[in-house]
Amino acid sequence: AQKVTQAQTEISVVEKEDVTLDCVYETRDTTYYLFWYKQPPSGELVFLIRRNSFDEQNEISGRYSWNFQKSTSSFNFTITASQVVDSAVYFCALSEGLIQGAQKLVFGQGTRLTINP
């Protein structure tokens, strides 16, 4: 069965610091997607990134970057020069299969990130 582990329950840093959120996953499938979502206090889920299992290329989007390593089953998320607006709960998620119908998302426990001014 698939499983997503976010070992860091809470992280608190001072503004402008870099912070990395860890995500480790388990799956028996060779084809899958990995996701990161942001959940601000208002509750909605904000999609950040999707990666498929065949694409290990790291990605950078502004202050956000993601490191996908299949060898360690990890998909870590780094925020550079953090800002107070980055404060939220961040979820890593996994969905198995790349064919239609296999889109159930399994979420990690989430990491509550607090950026202090």
Added chain:
Amino acid sequence: GAVVSQHPSRVICKSGTSVKIECRSLDFQATTMFWYRQFPKQSLMLMATSNEGSKATYEQGVEKDKFLINHASLTLSTLTVTSAHPEDSSFYICSARTPQGDNQPQHFGDGTRLSIL
């Protein structure tokens, strides 16, 4: 971009009341929608997969008679919490997957915060 609308955003009602939550895809047709539940400070757990024109598929441990799902059209799925009790208080969030294939992530509604007194 694609938008999923969820209504109501917040419900407070007495124990024993049945509550209906709507999930609408606003600018695309969604043959599949998903219902998740999130308890305070916890992760999102998939409750059921809602399929247009057929019965919903419930996850293990989710009572189908308690959480009635109807997906009568390509743009609307409803979740009815029947005879709600305080332990049903939670954040319910729906998502919809576009039918164009697997390049689109799930689009989430803004969630419904249900409080049963």
